[in-house]
Amino acid sequence: MEEDLRYPIGKFHWDGRATAADRAGAVEDIAAFPAGLKTALAGLSDEQIDTPYRPGGWTVRQLVHHLADSHLNAYVRLRLGLTETEPLIKTWEEKDWAQLADARSAPVDASVVLLQGLHERWGLLLRAMSDADFERNLRHPDRGLMSLDLLTRLYGWHGRHHVAHITALRRRMGW
Secondary structure (H helix, E strand, O other): OOOOOOOOOOOOOOOOOOOHHHHHHHHHHHHHHHHHHHHHHOOOOHHHHOOEOOOOOOEHHHHHHHHHHHHHHHHHHHHHHHHOOOOEOOOOOHHHHOOOHHHHHOOHHHHHHHHHHHHHHHHHHHHHOOHHHHOOEEEEOOOEEEEHHHHHHHHHHHHHHHHHHHHHHHHHHOO
């Protein structure tokens, strides 16, 4: 069976249930994400960073900047969900954001440093949340109600998903 380069760890699945172990794993995935990203990027040249992680996909550079964009949005959404009653969140055009000049040319370290600080705060906040906090909801314009548990699980997966894009590219290219 051929590897699906779009989903190296598989697609995100949510069955609507959140066990304490699932939640704890997602929180740890979020907290540990920056270290995993740094390891995946270690020693890559600019030429390698400007290589698409799959045919027709973003470059590693765009991918790293996408992670900063996406995780900043998720962190803000979490905070809105903790402080407002079912806030309506705004969507964003990730494909368009990846084509902006900074996503195509900024050094990846700009986003790696941003992600380190962001995930430090995100992890602290997640670890301080109660079970009731995780049950709070956001209102997504396309997906409807989303619990903060779902948001946490999604972004635990999201970081691992994109780090796997980089590590799979390195493996295929022999880097």
